[in-house]
Amino acid sequence: MSSAPDPPAFKNQSFNEKDFRDPGLRGVRTTNLFRAVNPELFIKPNKPVMAFGLITLSLCVAYIGYLHATQENKKDLCEAIDSEGHSYMRRKTSKWD
Template structure:
C-alpha cells in the first residue's frame, strides 16, 4: 500500500475513520459530528427541569390526597381518596 492510500486513524475517531458512502453520512450525521458541550449542557438542564416538574406535579397530587387509578377504558385518572369509614 502506498502512503496516499493508507488512512491514518487517530484514537477516538471511531466510525469517522471508516470509509462510508455520502448517503450513510447524510442519514446518520450525528455519528460524524463532534459533541458540542454547550448544547449538551442546555439539553441536560432542560431535561432535568422537565423531570423535576413532572415529579413536582406528581407529589402535588399525592399530597392533596389524589391517587392514580386505571379506568374501565384503560386511561389513567387521578381520583380523590375517599374514607371507607364514611
C-alpha cells in the same frame, strides 16, 4: 520434484499520517445516505449543547415529579359545606375514625 507455490506477496501498505487524524468512523469512507441517517457517528460532541440538553431534561423530570407530588396531596382533599352554607376544602376522613 515440484516445489510448493510461493505464498501471495502482500502489498506493502504505507499508512500516511493523514489516515490516523480522524479516529473512529469519521475517517471511514461512507455514503452520504449513511451519514445523513447516522449523524451522531460523525459530528463532534458539542459540550455547551450537551449541558443545555442535560439541564433541560433534568428540569422536565423535576417538574413531572413536582406535578406527581402535588397530585397526591390534592387527592385526599374534598370540598365540604358547613352548616352556614360556606364551602371549604378538608381532608377526607373515614367513617370508622
